[in-house]
Amino acid sequence: MTIGPPLWLLAELTYRCPLHCVFCYNPVDYATQPEELSTDDWLRVLREGREMGAVQLGLSGGEPLLRDDLEVIVAEAHRLGYYSNLLTSGVGLTAERAAALKAAGLDHVQLSFQDSTREMNDFLSHTRTFELKNRVAQIIKDQGWPMVMNVVLHRLNIDHIGRIIEMAAELGAEYIELANTQYYSWAFVNRAQLLPTQEQLKRAEAVTDEWRDKLEGRMRIFFVAPDYHEGKAKKCVNGWGSMFLTVAPDGTALPCHTAKMLPGLSFPNVRETSLRTAWFDSEGFNRFRGTGWMKEPCSSCEHKEEDLGGCRCQAYLIAQDAQAADPVCRKSPHHDKVLAVVAQAEADARTRITEHPLVFRDPKASRRLAGA
Ligand code: FES
Numbered sequence: 001m002t003i004g005p006p007l008w009l010l011a012e013l014t015y016r017c018p019l020h021c022v023f024c025y026n027p028v029d030y031a032t033q034p035e036e037l038s039t040d041d042w043l044r045v046l047r048e049g050r051e052m053g054a055v056q057l058g059l060s061g062g063e064p065l066l067r068d069d070l071e072v073i074v075a076e077a078h079r080l081g082y083y084s085n086l087l088t089s090g091v092g093l094t095a096e097r098a099a100a101l102k103a104a105g106l107d108h109v110q111l112s113f114q115d116s117t118r119e120m121n122d123f124l125s126h127t128r129t130f131e132l133k134n135r136v137a138q139i140i141k142d143q144g145w146p147m148v149m150n151v152v153l154h155r156l157n158i159d160h161i162g163r164i165i166e167m168a169a170e171l172g173a174e175y176i177e178l179a180n181t182q183y184y185s186w187a188f189v190n191r192a193q194l195l196p197t198q199e200q201l202k203r204a205e206a207v208t209d210e211w212r213d214k215l216e217g218r219m220r221i222f223f224v225a226p227d228y229h230e231g232k233a234k235k236c237v238n239g240w241g242s243m244f245l246t247v248a249p250d251g252t253a254l255p256c257h258t259a260k261m262l263p264g265l266s267f268p269n270v271r272e273t274s275l276r277t278a279w280f281d282s283e284g285f286n287r288f289r290g291t292g293w294m295k296e297p298c299s300s301c302e303h304k305e306e307d308l309g310g311c312r313c314q315a316y317l318i319a320q321d322a323q324a325a326d327p328v329c330r331k332s333p334h335h336d337k338v339l340a341v342v343a344q345a346e347a348d349a350r351t352r353i354t355e356h357p358l359v360f361r362d363p364k365a366s367r368r369l370a371g372a
Contacts, residue, residue, distance in 0.1 A: 001289065001292075003280055004053075006054050007054060008243055009054040009082075009247070010058040011045065011060070011073070012060050012247065012248050013060070013062070013067045015033060015061065015249050016063065017089070018089070020126035021114065021186065022193070022358050022359065022360055023190065024185060024361040025186070025258065028186060028366060028369040028370065031370070031372075032367060032370045032372045033250050036067075036249045037247075039073070041251060041271065043073065043076045045247055045251075045270050045275060046080055046082070047076075049245065049275055050081065056082065057084045059073065059084060059087065061249075064088060065091065065093055065097065071097075071100050074086075074105060078106075085107065086110065088110070089125070089133070090111050093109075095139050098139045098142070098143050101143075106145070107145070108145060108146050109140045109148070111147060111148070113151050114151070115156075115160055117160065118130040120156060120160070124157070126360045137173075147171075148174065148175045149171065149175070151178055152179050152180075152181055153226075155195060155197070155200065156193070158196045158200050159204075165207075165219075174220065175221075176221050176222065177224065178208065178221065180224050181226065182311075183195070183314070184311075184314060186361050191341065192344065192348065192355070196345070196349075197349045200349075201226065205225075227314075227328040228328055230328070231330040233310025233326035233328055234311065235308050236313075236314075240287075240288040241279070241285040245275070245279055251271045252269050253270055253278035253284075254284070259313060262316050262322045263322075264322075265322070266282075267284035268282045288312050291308065295323060297325055297333075298325045312326075314326050318338065319332070
């Protein structure tokens with residue numbers, strides 16, 4: 001197969017974060033990860049990515065504003081011709097810092113909220129950040145940036161979806177991404193508490209459609225459907241090693257931000273390997289490219305080119321086999337495990353009791369989960 005260049009470079013600048021979100025997609029063992037790349041390393045990564053043809057740059061974390069060289073990184077991205085997008089919780093985005101980032105050439109900001117209510121926003125992130133996020137939304141608008149608001153949806157906030165959309169419109173977002181939780185990393189740990197019911201999802205989609213009509217031409221609404229309830233796998237990261245290249249804070253080059261947990265796979269580090277070699281030649285990137293790696297039921301499935309077998313991380317987490325069909329697919333021999341979790345979520349939502357307490361992301365929990 002022909003391997004094209006990575007079009008999206010996601011620079012996960014740091015795993016450090018002032019928030020403690022229960023659905024965080026950073027690895028659960030983030031607190032045991034080695035040192036972050038230096039400024040010079042990041043600048044080299046940007047140059048190498050651009051030489052390969054990457055055009056979109058995501059600057060994420062953790063909280064990328066905790067890096068005090070963010071302005072330097074943005075300036076280099078601008079000089080190289082990237083379209084740069086800052087993915088932030090808003091913590092640390094003062095008016096001064098926003099002005100400096102604008103001057104450095106930052107193109108776009110994605111601001112996350114946990115909910116439309118102060119209580120739930122602050123509860124889910126274990127911080128008092130709701131008011132701050134509202135102020136930051138205004139700072140983003142003052143700089144003239146297009147603003148995407150991102151809200152991760154789950155059982156605890158999905159019933160507020162109408163108010164969430166309304167709030168995004170009031171704050172002047174151009175676009176809202178309502179992303180149903182993907183259950184890996186911290187969200188997998190908290191899955192029993194976070195998985196919504198079928199009824200909640202149906203209502204949420206209907207409310208979203210009503211708001212789409214109301215806000216037509218003013219704000220775009222993107223609803224990411226949850227795959228546990230659909231019986232269909234999604235083409236994760238648009239296909240392994242086909243478009244997205246993530247560089248983790250310690251320099252590990254990855255096809256998706258959680259792939260490092262997959263056993264028996266090695267991924268190169270940009271401290272020792274060029275981005276080009278990592279992308280084209282490394283075992284990790286080539287392992288699940290295309291369809292050649294598949295086994296049944298994927299290998300003979302008529303949908304294999306559409307979904308590419310689904311998410312490798314999900315296959316590993318649920319079936320303990322990264323080469324298996326994504327268990328959310330109804331053809332997977334492990335699909336019963338997904339159905340059981342969904343049924344349990346329905347029962348728990350009815351009784352409002354789950355056996356699993358929420359685990360907030362923090363270094364202590366991370367070390368415990370990593371067994372360190
Ligand atoms: Fe890793 Fe889907 S999140 S392949």
